[in-house]
Amino acid sequence: MPADDDDGLLAIACDRGPYPLRSGNRVVPWIDGVPFYDRLAAAIAAARARVWAIVSFIEPGFCFPDGTAWWDLLDRSRARGLDVRVLFWRNPRFSSTRHVFLGGPAEREFLARRGSTWAARWDSSAAAAHCHHQKAFVVDAGEPDAIAFVGGMVLSTATLARPGHHRGLHKHDAFLELHGPVVADAEHNFVQRWNLARQDPAAPPWPDELRAGPLAWPARLPPARGDVRVQLARSLAPDCYRGPTPIVGAREFDSAGGEATVLAHYLAAFAAARRTIYIENQHPGQHALLVALDAALRRGVRVVMVVPADPMPAIWRAAGEVAELARHGRAHEHRYGPTFERLAALAAHPGFTLAALARSDGDGHRDIYTHAKLCIVDGAWATLGSANLVDLSLDRDHTELNAAWWGREHCLPLLLQLVAEHTDIHAGDDLEALDRFAAHARASRDSLLGGGPVLGGCYALDPATYAVRPPLTR
Known part of the structure; x- marks a missing residue:
């Protein structure tokens, strides 16, 4: 198919969700865990203002390829004065919670022993079989050079494989790095879930309501960083996040009815x-x-x-x-x-x-x-x-x-x-x-x-x- 026929695929773009098709972006696919987690650690280490993460599953002892523990990277980022926030999933009734950081007494004692002062909220599932399955990171949200990462890799040692899988660990996975206007939509997704998270009294915000307070909605698009058209898409259950929310450069959107744009x-x-x-x-x-x-x-x-x-x-x-x-x-x-x-x-x-x-x-x-x-x-x-x-x-x-x-x-x-x-x-x-x-x-x-x-x-x-x-x- 000739390159000038690519526009025929623009009909794939979906207008039933909150996020429009954005032009002017740069995308970098990362294949397999060692290259990706090296890149993510470098991006977080270079952050100047904010580090936001959405975590579904996490191995408690997960370390980046260079040996740096996930928790140490968060603490170091906070010690540099950054706004560090992690949105965890919580569902104690799920089929397996071995790699779910539930935010209960044991997890809070762990954070207290470390002296961790970055902010966390737990987005709780209403149904036993439900999972908040997103994996995403936003570095320097709100800044012109903000970066978003969207993908499926879990913070787990098993993910740390190299392309080709000739030796070592054997899990094949992928993530996508985003620069440009679409990053505002990744920011919106984080802010919406952070502000409207279903809170369980057994896992209140960390370290307290003030430090883990609500965020302002994204108000402007980052400048163009490339020539790629990108659209974010989601799956959401009805009534998870109710009420209209502002989308930069698009109409307000109410997610109360759920979303199936993926x-x-x-x-x-x-x-x-x-x-x-x-x-x-x-x-x-x-x-x-x-x-x-x-x-x-x-x-x-x-x-x-x-x-x-x-x-x-x-x-x-x-x-x-x-x-x-x-x-x-x-x-x-x-x-x-x-x-x-x-x-x-x-x-x-x-x-x-x-x-x-x-x-x-x-x-x-x-x-x-x-x-x-x-x-x-x-x-x-x-x-x-x-x-x-x-x-x-x-x-x-x-x-x-x-x-x-x-x-x-x-x-x-x-x-x-x-x-x-x-x-x-x-x-x-x-x-x-x-x-x-x-x-x-x-x-x-x-x-x-x-x-x-x-x-x-x-x-x-x-x-x-x-x-x-x-x-x-x-």
């Missing part, structure tokens, strides 16, 4: 695709998106979806339940029955490839866990953020934040970088990249089935048995 972006992007759809996600698909992928494949679009070969326990459990019901013709009775049936049906399309990441070395085969949440369409539109391709992340339930950006010159290099990392193949355009990825993944699967190694860094999966049979690398 899903709107995906649906519009799949409908607009003419050549290729490349997906990396922790989940194998939400039902409406799988329907849209089927329609794209029928138009001749090539689709590659990269997922974990060994998915999270909830996916194993759901797939097993669906498979058991399917034996009796009752798969439709399960919440995710239609989803797994749609995924399996995609195997009928020769243009569809489901793949997992892995490496073979002296220690045998190692699966690489795909935690990234990104998509690139036609090499000319991309989205990256916290939203998984599952109903909870997309259908106005969990709280999510993605950034979408436009332009072949800004999206195609990321696609080619990812394909090269996973296959050791250097392609020239999006069609060549996905065709060669698909052929490589199938050859790698055949190698594994024949007792050989993983070829490059990926292998093809069977969509019909995903999460029902063990990975080929076991």
Whole structure:
């Protein structure tokens, strides 16, 4: 697709949420944890006024690649006189809280022992299964050179992998760095959630209400820093954040009805695709998106979806339940029955490839866990953020934040970088990249089935048995 056809994808932009399409931005994708956390630590160390963070999950002892503890970086930033604020998620009833900083007595005693004086609020979930899942950072909010970071990486040692995953840790992930006018929207998202957070009396603001007081709404856009068009998109449950809030250069927006603009972006992007759809996600698909992928494949679009070969326990459990019901013709009775049936049906399309990441070395085969949440369409539109391709992340339930950006010159290099990392193949355009990825993944699967190694860094999966049979690398 010629570069001057990129504007045809502008129809993907969504006008149903608070944030408009912003021009004049610079975007920097960061692939895998070591490069990203090195960059984030450097940005925070260079901050002159403010450091704001939105944290969902955090390993208590998390350290940056240079060994600096997360908590030490916050304390040092505060000691330099910066306004440091962290919005944590709180849900003591969630299925696992091992890596949730709940803000209760134990956490407050921990902060008191450290003498931490930066501000914190806890945004509490009303439902036991709900998660405030956003991961974002804003450095020097309100300043002309403010920076925002939006993505899906967790503050966890397991994230500290290097691109290629030849040695060391094996979690594949991504984050996006933003400069320019769109940073005001990242600031708005933080301020809205900070000011309107659902507070639990068991976790009051830290260190007190005065220090962790409300913030002013962003009042101006940062100046242009590049030529990239960017739009932020979210998932919000109804009634999480009620009341109209001001948006710089746009109409006021009331989030009381919830928001599903991440899903709107995906649906519009799949409908607009003419050549290729490349997906990396922790989940194998939400039902409406799988329907849209089927329609794209029928138009001749090539689709590659990269997922974990060994998915999270909830996916194993759901797939097993669906498979058991399917034996009796009752798969439709399960919440995710239609989803797994749609995924399996995609195997009928020769243009569809489901793949997992892995490496073979002296220690045998190692699966690489795909935690990234990104998509690139036609090499000319991309989205990256916290939203998984599952109903909870997309259908106005969990709280999510993605950034979408436009332009072949800004999206195609990321696609080619990812394909090269996973296959050791250097392609020239999006069609060549996905065709060669698909052929490589199938050859790698055949190698594994024949007792050989993983070829490059990926292998093809069977969509019909995903999460029902063990990975080929076991």
